[in-house]
Amino acid sequence: MIMKNFNKVYLSLFFLLIITSGCLEETPNFYEFNDYEFENLDENGGSWQTILVTNPSQISISQPEATNSSSYQSELTVLKQQMSALSTAEKQAVQYWSSNPILRWNEIALELAAKYNLIPGPNADGTYTLPNPANPVGPPPFPFAHPPYTSRMLAYLSVAQFDALVVAWHYKFQYKRPAPYHVASEIKPAYAPSQLPSYPSDGATVALVSKEILTTMFPLEAKYLEKKYQEHISSLVHAGINVPSDIEAGVIIGTEVVKLAKQRASTDGMAQAQTTKPVSDSIANAALERFGWKWENTETPQRPVGLTPLFGRVKMWHVPTVEEVRPGLPPVPGSPQFDADARELKQFAAHMTLEQRRVANWWEDGLGSYTPPGHWNKFAKLAIVKNKLNPLRTARVFAYMNTAIMDAGIACWDTKYYFHYPRPVETIPGFKTILGTPNFPAYTSGHSTFSAAGAEVLSYFFPADAAQFRAWAEEAAVSRLYGGIHYRFDAEVGITQGKNVGTYAVNRAKSDGAL
Amino acid sequence: MKKFYGSLLLVTLLYFSQVLQVKAQLPWDEIMMGRGEICAALMYEHSSWNQYWEGSYLRENANIGTFTRQMGMPMIAMGLTKKINIITSLPYVSTKASGGTQVGQSGIQDLSISAKVDWLQKQLGPGRLLFLTNAHFSTPVGNYLSDYMPFSIGFGAPEFGLRGTGAFKMDNGLVFRAAFAYLWRGQSEIERDYYYQDGSVYSSFMNVPDALNIHAAIGYWAFDNRLRLEATYMSLNCLNGDDIRSYNRPQPTNKTEVSQVGAWAQYYINSERGLGALAYINQTISGRNMGKATTIGVGLTYQFKVY
Numbered sequence: 001m002i003m004k005n006f007n008k009v010y011l012s013l014f015f016l017l018i019i020t021s022g023c024l025e026e027t028p029n030f031y032e033f034n035d036y037e038f039e040n041l042d043e044n045g046g047s048w049q050t051i052l053v054t055n056p057s058q059i060s061i062s063q064p065e066a067t068n069s070s071s072y073q074s075e076l077t078v079l080k081q082q083m084s085a086l087s088t089a090e091k092q093a094v095q096y097w098s099s100n101p102i103l104r105w106n107e108i109a110l111e112l113a114a115k116y117n118l119i120p121g122p123n124a125d126g127t128y129t130l131p132n133p134a135n136p137v138g139p140p141p142f143p144f145a146h147p148p149y150t151s152r153m154l155a156y157l158s159v160a161q162f163d164a165l166v167v168a169w170h171y172k173f174q175y176k177r178p179a180p181y182h183v184a185s186e187i188k189p190a191y192a193p194s195q196l197p198s199y200p201s202d203g204a205t206v207a208l209v210s211k212e213i214l215t216t217m218f219p220l221e222a223k224y225l226e227k228k229y230q231e232h233i234s235s236l237v238h239a240g241i242n243v244p245s246d247i248e249a250g251v252i253i254g255t256e257v258v259k260l261a262k263q264r265a266s267t268d269g270m271a272q273a274q275t276t277k278p279v280s281d282s283i284a285n286a287a288l289e290r291f292g293w294k295w296e297n298t299e300t301p302q303r304p305v306g307l308t309p310l311f312g313r314v315k316m317w318h319v320p321t322v323e324e325v326r327p328g329l330p331p332v333p334g335s336p337q338f339d340a341d342a343r344e345l346k347q348f349a350a351h352m353t354l355e356q357r358r359v360a361n362w363w364e365d366g367l368g369s370y371t372p373p374g375h376w377n378k379f380a381k382l383a384i385v386k387n388k389l390n391p392l393r394t395a396r397v398f399a400y401m402n403t404a405i406m407d408a409g410i411a412c413w414d415t416k417y418y419f420h421y422p423r424p425v426e427t428i429p430g431f432k433t434i435l436g437t438p439n440f441p442a443y444t445s446g447h448s449t450f451s452a453a454g455a456e457v458l459s460y461f462f463p464a465d466a467a468q469f470r471a472w473a474e475e476a477a478v479s480r481l482y483g484g485i486h487y488r489f490d491a492e493v494g495i496t497q498g499k500n501v502g503t504y505a506v507n508r509a510k511s512d513g514a515l
Numbered sequence: 516m517k518k519f520y521g522s523l524l525l526v527t528l529l530y531f532s533q534v535l536q537v538k539a540q541l542p543w544d545e546i547m548m549g550r551g552e553i554c555a556a557l558m559y560e561h562s563s564w565n566q567y568w569e570g571s572y573l574r575e576n577a578n579i580g581t582f583t584r585q586m587g588m589p590m591i592a593m594g595l596t597k598k599i600n601i602i603t604s605l606p607y608v609s610t611k612a613s614g615g616t617q618v619g620q621s622g623i624q625d626l627s628i629s630a631k632v633d634w635l636q637k638q639l640g641p642g643r644l645l646f647l648t649n650a651h652f653s654t655p656v657g658n659y660l661s662d663y664m665p666f667s668i669g670f671g672a673p674e675f676g677l678r679g680t681g682a683f684k685m686d687n688g689l690v691f692r693a694a695f696a697y698l699w700r701g702q703s704e705i706e707r708d709y710y711y712q713d714g715s716v717y718s719s720f721m722n723v724p725d726a727l728n729i730h731a732a733i734g735y736w737a738f739d740n741r742l743r744l745e746a747t748y749m750s751l752n753c754l755n756g757d758d759i760r761s762y763n764r765p766q767p768t769n770k771t772e773v774s775q776v777g778a779w780a781q782y783y784i785n786s787e788r789g790l791g792a793l794a795y796i797n798q799t800i801s802g803r804n805m806g807k808a809t810t811i812g813v814g815l816t817y818q819f820k821v822y
Contacts, residue, residue, distance in 0.1 A: 024701070024702055024720075024722070025702055025718060025719075025720040026718060027716050027717075027718040027720060027721075027722060028716070028717050028718065029714050029715055029716060029717070030715065030717070031717065107715065110715065111711075111714055111715040114709075114711040114715060115711065115714075118760055118761050118762060118763055119762060120762065121576075121761065121762030122577075139761075140761070298616055299577075299578055299615075300577035300578055300580075300614055300615070301577060349618070354658060357660065357706065358706045361660065361662065361663075361705070361706035361707055362706055362707050362708070364707060365707075367763060367764075368710075368711055368760060368763050368764070369707075369709065369710070369711065370709060370715075374709075375709075378709065378717075425616040431616070432616060432617060432618035433616055433617055433618060434617065434618055434663070435617075436616075436617060437616055
């Protein structure tokens with residue numbers, strides 16, 4: 001009798017399990033959003049000021065064949081054939097890439113950042129080997145996509161996308177060749193119909209620049225990126241929005257813009273950012289002589305050089321000289337203000353609330369993650385979809401935000417290594433933290449500068465949500481106090497510095513011809 | 516940057532949280548208590564490692580040094596009937612590392628409730644053949660953060676397990692036992708909404724992989740069944756999940772695997788009722804995404820009859 005009851009108990013437990021396993025939360029790999037109609041087509045977008053390109057006419061594409069030409073008509077025939085025989089995978093690809101594929105390439109960039117954001121561990125003899133772009137396979141593999149690296153990667157990606165789209169827009173509204181589904185009404189596009197001319201293909205130009213910039217930044221991913229590129233290109237025809245000649249013209253524009261981006265990247269100073277130990281020591285000693293303190297790495301075995309000591313000398317996008325955004329002296333260790341801020345950290349650590357812990361972790365964006373610049377790109381993506389931006393507007397948001405974030409990183413790194421300020425685990429005896437202490441000086445906080453710059457730019461583009469963006473930046477800043485790795489003055493001055501840097505980008509955006 | 520890439524012991528830990536369902540009995544042993552019998556136990560366990568497997572690569576990490584986990588656990592086992600026993604436990608766990616600058620974690624871990632059923636006891640030649648099942652459910656009750664490995668005190672997700680235990684208990688006191696379990700694991704809620712698991716995941720939930728769990732033992736009952744000695748083996752293998760990435764920290768999605776050998780001794784001072792004591796040791800012999808831990812545990816048990 002009891003046994004029978006127990007059978008029932010087991011059986012009901014089993015069914016309970018089946019039922020509850022149906023209630024699991026989703027763990028999506030990309031942002032799923034509904035296709036939307038662009039809020040605006042920006043017909044004058046081809047006249048907007050570009051960042052790398054001097055003038056759209058410096059990149060030329062041939063005049064397209066008319067839609068009643070036999071060559072165009074045969075392209076349409078092929079398009080219709082392909083659309084009528086799409087595999088499931090091809091249909092999924094069309095849905096995935098969407099009518100705003102910059103969002104997907106941005107997600108791919110963040111994914112690669114997270115994949116490569118792994119700090120090299122020590123060798124058996126206690127030395128460290130740094131990633132080497134001349135031998136990307138390593139070990140360790142190249143790159144280590146730390147926050148400065150990722151900020152720069154995203155800046156070049158977004159600038160190249162933006163410039164290429166301005167050029168594409170220039171020719172779109174010069175030639176005004178309609179989309180295939182306006183030429184042949186039996187073609188049903190996969191996305192909301194629009195009056196955006198389809199020659200040259202904006203999707204193809206985005207695909208080309210994204211693949212090329214990301215391959216430069218992540219050389220070991222060349223094959224993966226080529227596969228993504230091919231899938232994206234095919235989806236343009238499968239969605240009914242481009243014929244091959246649209247795509248070829250888009251690729252030509254993208255190829256030319258990539259050359260300009262690579263040219264700038266090869267001479268922006270990033271190659272010298274990670275210094276030798278003698279250079280690193282001389283930077284530390286300069287601070288010691290000037291201020292009486294220096295930061296030191298606290299890992300075991302000790303890392304001989306901090307992270308990119310000369311990232312502060314990398315060429316900025318919108319700020320003429322890094323010195324003009326360098327803040328003043330931080331509180332001297334042992335001074336009353338320092339002591340107050342150090343005491344605050346000890347109090348947080350001793351009485352951490354759940355909300356403080358949550359904030360510290362939500363903003364951690366540490367090793368293995370997409371970094372704080374990645375976090376702000378996610379915010380931008382959500383705002384872009386919410387506001388139904390077209391690809392050109394999307395690229396503009398990312399370009400100004402990511403250049404501002406990279407500038408903020410440069411300014412922050414300049415400050416970090418100029419003042420060479422020690423971390424809380426160095427100045428507070430016995431202090432232990434819930435976040436790992438990074439391999440670079442404390443003042444100013446990178447999270448704070450990156451976030452304040454990102455918030456400043458997003459607030460300009462999306463004024464309705466400005467309060468939220470700025471609140472997020474403040475939260476990002478204070479999260480580092482809860483984490484035990486920054487003093488309040490690192491965060492507060494970092495916020496001011498980031499806002500200041502962001503304003504340079506916003507001022508340029510205000511006068512770029514887009515309203 | 517963060518420097519506490521270590522490994523966890525998590526599943527071992529979790530495993531022990533359930534392991535310790537003492538008194539006379541563990542969820543996977545052949546022992547049952549009579550109707551109305553209650554056994555209350557208090558356990559202490561100390562576990563440490565200075566090497567861990569990053570994927571299948573056994574390594575050290577000076578920023579962890581020696582990792583120590585301590586656990587105190589009250590447990591109550593009860594004979595609902597002669598054939599059905601209920602076992603519950605609620606461990607308090609504390610972790611720390613000798614190296615690095617990161618703080619450990621302490622707190623109440625997972626409440627576990629398990630029901631053990633005696634299905635078969637049959638004399639067969641020189642001994643008795645036994646078959647039992649055990650169903651257990653455990654779930655985090657505190658608010659510890661699972662996404663803080665290797666310091667996390669648990670994997671932060673509910674677990675439901677079904678286990679079958681077969682044993683042959685010889686009349687001369689020797690016992691041969693093997694238990695196989697399937698462990699369903701749910702999701703662990705974390706405090707970030709993006710993480711990397713073989714690619715981007717935009718979620719604040721991590722899927723903790725299901726696992727197979729095996730226990731085996733050769734035991735001997737001596738001194739009129741007052742001393743119980745066992746040589747034990749345990750393995751736990753997640754069925755999927757990712758590896759710890761190079762010099763990175765573990766996370767609850769990892770495919771953890773571990774096998775251990777150990778010894779167990781339990782002594783009932785007054786035969787059936789009253790005070791008892793136990794001690795055990797386990798050594799991890801192989802693993803994946805786990806610390807190579809050595810564990811010792813001691814406990815006191817007190818058994819009485821209520822109805």
